[in-house]
Amino acid sequence: MLGVLAYAELTAFLRLAEDAATLAPTLTDRAELSDLAAAEYGNFRLLRDRLAALGVDPEEAMAPFVAALDDWHAQTRPGDWLEALVKAYVGTGIAADFYREAVRRVDEETRAIVNEALAEEVRSRFVVERVRAALAGNPKLSGRLALWARRLVGEALSQGHRVAAARPALALLLVSAAEDAGVLASADTDLVEIGRLFARLTEEHGRRMSALGLVPGP
Known part of the structure; x- marks a missing residue:
């Protein structure tokens, strides 16, 4: 989980910096988005350092997730400034929701670091205003922007399935499929957990869309 989140933060930094340089209509907007990019890099450093503290090579931890995250960014390259803002808020937000679900099952110190990295108050205020x-x-x-947001979420879910298939242990964190002593839960329990998970994700997505003044859609 730390590996995928660390690479997500690193790529977010790179993409936001690129969008700030190429799409921002004013110098003020460029500076605001650059601030967000800098925050993402700071989050990456937090996660990288946590991996190192756990005795894990950050490069090796991130490597399995490079293709999926790079593909998501390639398939959701914004065409203009507003699309870039919606991606920074809605697209990144749906991914962060997955990580928040997974982090419920990790140790307290790691959970605190991840939650700090996922804080979005600054991003929310800037994007919502614009x-x-x-x-x-x-x-x-x-x-147009509502359709763009739905595309972002659809692509994020697609790549999420890809990551979960490649790393079943990460998927187990999301659905609580493992019980005490490593005994697997029943299939019915898994389905209930998955249903609750997607209900929470849908609720959060709807909240972000409403905050932007957009209709969530199906």
């Missing part, structure tokens, strides 16, 4: 201002000026943008 997107809402754009929608107020041009309400017709709402449909």
Whole structure:
């Protein structure tokens, strides 16, 4: 889990820095997005250092997840400034929700570090202000951005399945499929847990969409 999250933060830093340089319409916007990029890099360092403290090579821990995360970014490259903002908020948010679910089953120190890395108050405020201002000026943008957000989530779920298939131990963290002494839970229990998981993810996604002034959609 720390490996996939560390690489997610590293790639988020790189992509946000690129979007700031190429898509930001003003110097102020460029500076704001650059601040977000710097925060992502700080999060990466926290996670990298935690891996090292656990005696794990960060390079080796991240390597299995490079292809899936790189593919997600390649398939969701924003076409303009507003798409970049929605991706920074909605796309990254749905991934963070998965990590928050998984981190419930790890040790307290690691959980605290991961939750610190996933804090999104600054990102939320900046993105919500910019997107809402754009929608107020041009309400017709709402449909396009809502479709873009749904695409981001769809691609994120697809790559999430890919990661879970490649790393079953990570999937077990999400659904609590392992009980005491390593005995597997029943299939019915797994289905209930998965249902609850996706209900929580859907609720959080709807909250973010509403905060942006967008319709969550199906």
